[in-house]
Amino acid sequence: MKIVNGISMLDLEMNMAGNKQVIHPTLLHDEQHAVLVDVGMPGSLDEIKAFMEKAGVPLDHLDAVILTHQDIDHIGSIQEVIKAAGKSIDVYAHAEDQPYIEGDKVPIKMTPEWNTQMLSRLPKEMREQAEAMLPAPTSAKVTKVVSDGDVLPFFGGVQVIFSPGHTPGHISLYHQSSKTLIAGDATVSIEGELLGPKPTATPDMPLALKSLKKFTGFDIVRVICYHGGLVENDVNEQFKNLCHSFISGKS
Structure with missing residues (x-):
């Protein structure tokens, strides 16, 4: 789906331990260059390529991938994408999530304790099947470390908003010229309504809510929620x- 000229939202089907849903990486592009924000689950390369071709963007136009955070549904296909690009591309991420993305630490939501907690929410008859479907960790070298307030030199400027809570190094991105916020998992939405971070997937909710407040300092026309x-x-x-609703304890 093209959002505005130069910004397209991907629709990828994700199956996480038997839970099927659609996720939304974002493609920033012009006639010569492209940057992909997040890359979906392992095995998403064919879907990504098909979407890019439909948008008129060959994979060899890809110059960089920006990873909003370490979760497997955001970094799962990074090695496939890097290899398929056929050239050296930069991988951007925040320093706090860098060791998890690079494989020096086990991602915080792939530890045995986290998996057990996640599986415990499923009906007993589904747990064994779901456990077998848990993805293996993936990793990639982060070549560009970003910080809060950095303005990346892509397509009129993309400002980094450090928005931890969902993970220690979660970032969101503000495309300045179109006033578009690429939120990652800092907030989810349903049918056009923003709901804030998902509590069951957010280890530090107080910090995540503090991060959410940062968005009120920007003039935002549209949000792409993963x-x-x-x-x-x-x-x-x-x-x-x-x-206000979170502060008031109404949500």
Whole structure:
């Protein structure tokens, strides 16, 4: 789906331990260059290539991948994408999540304790099947470490917003010229309504809510939520109301 000129939202099917849903990496592009924000689960390369071709963007136009954070549904196909690009491409991420992305540490949501907690929410008859479907860890070298406030020199400027809580090094991205927020998992949405971070997948909710408040300092026309897709209805007001509701204990 093309959001505005130069920004396209991908629709990838994800199957995580038997739970099927659609996730939304983002493609920033022009006639010569492209940057992919997150790369889906392992095995997503064919879907990514098909989407890029449909958008008129050959894979060899890809110059960089920006990883919003360490979770497997965001970094799973990174090695496939790097190899398929057929050239050296940069991988951007925050320093706090770098050791998890590079494989020096086990991702915080792939530890045995986390997997047990996740599987415990499933009906007993589904647990064994789901356990067998848990993805193996993946890793890639982070070539560019980003910090809060950095403006990446892509397509009119992409500002990094450090938004930890969902993971220690979670980042969101603000495309300045189109006023588009690529939220990663800092917030989810359903049918155009922003809901904030998902508690069951967010180890540090107080920090995640503090990060959410950062978005009220930006003039945002639209949000791309990795889980939930595009939100364009009164985005600034939604963020203000959402933060107020969390502070008031109503959500």
